């Protein structure tokens with residue numbers, strides 16, 4: 048897997064865009080393959096600080112090209128969780144995604 052955040056080139060600007068939205072759904076946040084992170088105010092309004100940190104860090108992980116993992120303490124585990132630091136799996140996934148970079 049290759050990450051999607053890259054340095055700008057003469058013909059391509061690789062920015063990450065952030066925005067919020069309000070939607071009554073189970074979607075807390077979403078990140079497009081183009082690097083747009085959107086955060087659902089409907090969920091953020093009732094989240095703890097740690098849940099917000101985890102979800103925001105998780106979405107930046109997607110912007111870096113990382114997929115979901117299953118470890119209990121992984122930031123890249125899906126769900127409204129309170130993990131606020133990167134696990135060894137998260138770090139290894141990042142290293143693998145950028146190994147050829």
Ligand SMILES: [Zn+2]
Nearest residue numbers: 105109115125
């Ligand atoms: Zn996710």
